[in-house]
Amino acid sequence: MEGLTDVDKKSDLELLALAKEDAQCFGALMERYEKPLFNYIQRVSSLPREDTEDLLQEIFIKIYKQLNQYPNIIKFSSWIYRITHNQLVDYFRRANTRPRTNNFEQKEWAKIVKENFDIEKEIINKECYKKISETINELPLKYKEVLVLRFLEDFDYEEIMDILKKPKGSVATLISRGKKILKRELKRKGIDCL
Amino acid sequence: MEKPLKKAIELIKEKKIKPDPKWKHLAVKYLIWIIFFILIFASALCFAVAYYLASQLDWDLHLYENKNFFSDIISLSPWIWILMMALFLLASLFNLRKTEGGYRWSRKKIALISLGTAFVLASASAFSGAGFAINNAVQKNIPSYSKIVTTKEKQWSRPESGFLAGSIEKYQKEEIELKDFSGKSWNVEITENTVIRPAAELNEDSKIKSIGKMKNENTFEAYEIRPWQGKGNFRKGGNWHSNNAEGRFGKKKH
Numbered sequence: 362m363e364g365l366t367d368v369d370k371k372s373d374l375e376l377l378a379l380a381k382e383d384a385q386c387f388g389a390l391m392e393r394y395e396k397p398l399f400n401y402i403q404r405v406s407s408l409p410r411e412d413t414e415d416l417l418q419e420i421f422i423k424i425y426k427q428l429n430q431y432p433n434i435i436k437f438s439s440w441i442y443r444i445t446h447n448q449l450v451d452y453f454r455r456a457n458t459r460p461r462t463n464n465f466e467q468k469e470w471a472k473i474v475k476e477n478f479d480i481e482k483e484i485i486n487k488e489c490y491k492k493i494s495e496t497i498n499e500l501p502l503k504y505k506e507v508l509v510l511r512f513l514e515d516f517d518y519e520e521i522m523d524i525l526k527k528p529k530g531s532v533a534t535l536i537s538r539g540k541k542i543l544k545r546e547l548k549r550k551g552i553d554c555l
Numbered sequence: 556m557e558k559p560l561k562k563a564i565e566l567i568k569e570k571k572i573k574p575d576p577k578w579k580h581l582a583v584k585y586l587i588w589i590i591f592f593i594l595i596f597a598s599a600l601c602f603a604v605a606y607y608l609a610s611q612l613d614w615d616l617h618l619y620e621n622k623n624f625f626s627d628i629i630s631l632s633p634w635i636w637i638l639m640m641a642l643f644l645l646a647s648l649f650n651l652r653k654t655e656g657g658y659r660w661s662r663k664k665i666a667l668i669s670l671g672t673a674f675v676l677a678s679a680s681a682f683s684g685a686g687f688a689i690n691n692a693v694q695k696n697i698p699s700y701s702k703i704v705t706t707k708e709k710q711w712s713r714p715e716s717g718f719l720a721g722s723i724e725k726y727q728k729e730e731i732e733l734k735d736f737s738g739k740s741w742n743v744e745i746t747e748n749t750v751i752r753p754a755a756e757l758n759e760d761s762k763i764k765s766i767g768k769m770k771n772e773n774t775f776e777a778y779e780i781r782p783w784q785g786k787g788n789f790r791k792g793g794n795w796h797s798n799n800a801e802g803r804f805g806k807k808k809h
Binding site: 381384385387388391392395399414415417418421422425426427428429430432434522523526527528529530 | 567573576577580655656658659660661662
């Protein structure tokens with residue numbers, strides 16, 4: 362418990378070193394991420410609160426078991442989100458369910474990709490925030506997740522690349538496609554707040 | 556909001572869960588790299604065999620068969636080895652993506668690493684004689700192999716098409732007694748028009764190749780005689796020593 366003094370002053374990596382020996386230090390480290398991870402899971406999965414808590418508990422145990430596997434080449438936060446992402450994917454595979462998806466066909470995807478516009482700045486408009494979040498919620502998991510990470514969790518491209526373990530180009534493509542689908546959905550629903 | 560974390564910590568303490576040992580993670584990490592090098596090495600060896608087979612073949616025989624060069628490439632290329640090389644290379648590309656930081660590299664960088672490593676190893680393998688050794692081992696152990704791959708022996712064991720090779724058993728002025736690769740004896744007739752390439756040594760036990768015409772089951776008229784290795788155009792300090800330098804094939808087509 363010696364490691365728990367001045368917890369706030371310690372960096373994630375300092376706490377990580379202590380957490381390997383002491384579960385209490387692990388708790389102190391994870392406290393920093395509990396709320397953001399809870400929100401992230403809810404945003405991406407739309408699971409009920411209780412299920413989200415159960416999943417988060419599983420994720421904490423998984424993170425604890427994998428403490429020695431932290432790769433120093435990426436940010437600690439990216440690594441935490443990576444494990445969460447993997448657990449989410451596993452969860453949906455195990456439960457044989459999927460988060461809500463829409464009915465876009467391949468042809469429509471390709472058509473949307475050809476269009477080009479930028480909503481990155483527009484999304485900052487807070488009045489739009491709720492409506493956009495609702496619309497994001499209806500997107501397929503891979504697009505929804507990448508948009509949540511970029512716009513709601515505020516990760517940059519490099520961090521998203523480390524979380525999803527995808528090349529930067531693939532991340533950029535996912536974001537670009539996701540934005541286009543989102544814009545289309547907003548238009549289709551007549552949401553005119555941009 | 557404390558619930559999941561609090562529960563997790565309680566569970567960790569209660570079940571005395573410990574972080575997985577580091578060596579497990581390192582073992583997986585190194586295993587992926589080992590697999591990568593095995594795949595690259597395998598592709599390099601496939602290249603070495605393909606190179607060996609291709610370099611052994613005579614690529615000018617289409618001129619004597621009224622075939623075009625393209626169809627010769629299709630029928631003679633060691634496709635099985637080229638295909639295996641491509642598959643191993645492709646697997647190595649996917650494997651590289653699975654390394655710890657592999658997802659960070661662009662496709663171009665991954666292709667460069669894989670192809671670069673493969674090229675270095677392939678060159679080393681090709682010049683070390685690995686292609687010859689592997690080809691021989693496979694030929695001995697897999698009977699159906701010779702049906703799939705065109706070897707030099709196969710290319711020159713087609714007397715009905717005008718191509719015969721083997722070891723000289725006896726050499727007389729106008730006739731050679733030749734034992735082909737199946738052990739069959741042939742009388743190879745040499746006429747005044749027969750072109751004997753400079754490097755072809757017509758001694759007992761020497762291996763030669765002959766282009767000509769099958770006259771009957773045991774007789775083959777030679778239009779041209781080459782040494783077993785290469786076309787035999789040049790010999791140290793020597794020129795054509797044919798009966799007729801132009802010969803029947805002075806202009807190749809016949």
